[in-house]
Amino acid sequence: MLSPDIENAMNTQIAAELYSSHLYLAMSAYCEEQALPRFAHWFRLQSDEEREHALKFLRHVVDRGGRVMLTGIDAPAVGLRQPQGRSSRRWRTR
Numbered sequence: 001m002l003s004p005d006i007e008n009a010m011n012t013q014i015a016a017e018l019y020s021s022h023l024y025l026a027m028s029a030y031c032e033e034q035a036l037p038r039f040a041h042w043f044r045l046q047s048d049e050e051r052e053h054a055l056k057f058l059r060h061v062v063d064r065g066g067r068v069m070l071t072g073i074d075a076p077a078v079g080l081r082q083p084q085g086r087s088s089r090r091w092r093t094r
Helices: 004-033 037-063
Strands: none
């Protein structure tokens, strides 16, 4: 059985992992819109990895008799920009 403090901390971490997954997914979508498929793919992989982290924490809490409390995921900040240090032409693929 998890102590209430540990259970709360684990639930906070689950929320953070899911937010990170959501943020990476937003970056992936932006890169798709900008015709940057390799960036989009990389960000999608990162999103999947963060979601896997959340699922591992979730399983840990459940396996120890705790209760998972999923909360809403905040929307990522808008206003993503072109990757820095490169002209937009060099980043686009044909």
